Amino acid sequence: MTTPSTTATSTTSTTWVDVPPDHLFGIHNLPYGVFSTTSDRSPRVGVRIGDLVLDAGAVAAIGRDAGLVAEGPDLASAWRTRSLNAFLALGRPAWTLARQWLTEILTDEGYRDGVSPHLHALEGVQLHLPIEVADYVDFYASEDHASNVGKIFRPDNAALPPNWKHLPIGYHGRSGTVVVSGTEVVRPTGQRKAPSDPAPVFGPSIRLDIEAELGYVVGGATELGSRVSVDDAADHLFGVVVLDDWSARDIQAWEYVPLGPFLGKSFATTISAWVTPLDALTSARVPLPGQSDPRVLPYLQGDAFGLDVHLEVSLNGTVVSRPEHAGMYWSPAQMLAHLTVNGASIRDGDLFGSGTVSGPDRDTRGSLLELTWNGTDPVTLEDGSTRGFLEDGDTVTMTAWAPGPEGSRIGLGEATGTITAAH
Ligand SMILES: O=C(O)/C=C/C(=O)CC(=O)CC(=O)O
Ligand SMILES: [Ca+2]
Numbered sequence: 001m002t003t004p005s006t007t008a009t010s011t012t013s014t015t016w017v018d019v020p021p022d023h024l025f026g027i028h029n030l031p032y033g034v035f036s037t038t039s040d041r042s043p044r045v046g047v048r049i050g051d052l053v054l055d056a057g058a059v060a061a062i063g064r065d066a067g068l069v070a071e072g073p074d075l076a077s078a079w080r081t082r083s084l085n086a087f088l089a090l091g092r093p094a095w096t097l098a099r100q101w102l103t104e105i106l107t108d109e110g111y112r113d114g115v116s117p118h119l120h121a122l123e124g125v126q127l128h129l130p131i132e133v134a135d136y137v138d139f140y141a142s143e144d145h146a147s148n149v150g151k152i153f154r155p156d157n158a159a160l161p162p163n164w165k166h167l168p169i170g171y172h173g174r175s176g177t178v179v180v181s182g183t184e185v186v187r188p189t190g191q192r193k194a195p196s197d198p199a200p201v202f203g204p205s206i207r208l209d210i211e212a213e214l215g216y217v218v219g220g221a222t223e224l225g226s227r228v229s230v231d232d233a234a235d236h237l238f239g240v241v242v243l244d245d246w247s248a249r250d251i252q253a254w255e256y257v258p259l260g261p262f263l264g265k266s267f268a269t270t271i272s273a274w275v276t277p278l279d280a281l282t283s284a285r286v287p288l289p290g291q292s293d294p295r296v297l298p299y300l301q302g303d304a305f306g307l308d309v310h311l312e313v314s315l316n317g318t319v320v321s322r323p324e325h326a327g328m329y330w331s332p333a334q335m336l337a338h339l340t341v342n343g344a345s346i347r348d349g350d351l352f353g354s355g356t357v358s359g360p361d362r363d364t365r366g367s368l369l370e371l372t373w374n375g376t377d378p379v380t381l382e383d384g385s386t387r388g389f390l391e392d393g394d395t396v397t398m399t400a401w402a403p404g405p406e407g408s409r410i411g412l413g414e415a416t417g418t419i420t421a422a423h
């Protein structure tokens with residue numbers, strides 16, 4: 001960064017970085033993560049462009065010395081830390097300013113010489129968990145998923161519980177076991193009791209499953225007693241990750257009445273290393289599929305946008321499902337409004353999951369529980385083998401993309417994990 005900019009932010013969408021125009025991590029994306037290199041092992045905030053990672057804090061520090069961001073928040077300090085939490089704490093105005101600044105330095109040729117030394121090849125860096133997860137909640141926002149699970153787990157009841165269309169149902173998960181993509185998942189051990197078992201059995205789960213979801217990363221902490229409205233939710237929704245809510249169906253089915261999922265879910269939740277800012281997803285905003293019958297209560301009404309995100313789930317390299325997030329009944333803004341309607345405060349680094357993304361067709365179901373109908377109708381993989389649930393050594397990879405400006409595609413990274421044998 002040799003010369004500080006004195007002109008308004010350029011609006012050109014062409015970057016001087018060598019990135020093919022159809023790349024999923026082009027100039028319209030610019031997701032944040034945390035990385036380290038062999039020459040500097042301290043984890044710090046990085047911004048992905050193409051197959052490169054920008055050391056954001058290092059460049060911001062130069063920009064500050066050059067007067068480029070002197071009037072703004074101290075991005076350099078926030079980014080030279082081992083998680084995105086300090087940046088999340090700065091709030092929406094700082095997030096917007098940071099994105100404008102990153103866009104400027106990556107599109108204006110004048111910054112090339114100053115910025116280039118701080119671009120690292122993706123293949124040479126180590127990616128870390130991008131946020132220190134504060135509270136973690138998982139919702140249940142897909143009508144198809146909720147109906148399918150209802151039919152499988154509670155065949156004698158209505159598929160949807162009576163409250164389902166009145167409030168976004170959720171449960172509190174375990175923030176300390178949220179792991180970054182690539183982390184091995186140890187098969188959980190616990191109690192199970194099938195209806196035919198005379199007594200509970202103890203041992204490794206025999207119904208280990210996945211759930212394809214989006215995760216929403218929250219910042220701009222609030223005070224105890226305050227609420228976030230649907231219309232203000234975007235001020236606190238920083239960005240989106242791909243999320244796999246690993247689920248042990250046998251442990252879950254025996255433990256969950258009456259307080260909900262517990263050890264069947266808490267052993268691991270995988271998120272992508274890249275957090276795509278909500279600001280990168282403006283072209284993906286879509287109306288919700290419909291909430292007219294019944295109409296939701298006023299506190300859940302407002303600018304409750306949906307997101308047109310396309311997910312893909314593969315098992316050992318075979319694509320087994322392509323769930324569509326645009327079909328979700330409840331929106332992230334409504335989930336945040338509901339989370340805080342009782343006065344519960346939010347913290348920087350809070351994470352909430354959308355719930356399993358499932359559609360009406362078999363190949364759009366986001367869990368093996370639904371895809372195989374509780375193991376009774378297995379999926380066939382390209383090597384000819386079949387799966388009802390996961391075996392040790394299986395690798396599940398979830399990816400996602402959304403439409404971006406100018407016909408571009410915004411990649412949301414991947415959440416991948418391999419199952420290892422129970423300890
Ligand atoms: O209906 C149930 O008892 C349980 C449902 C789930 O396991 C799903 C859950 O984690 C929420 C979701 O992903 O939609
Ligand atoms: Ca889930």
Ligand SMILES: [Mg+2]
Pocket residue numbers: 173244245246247265266267268269
């Ligand atoms: Mg989980």
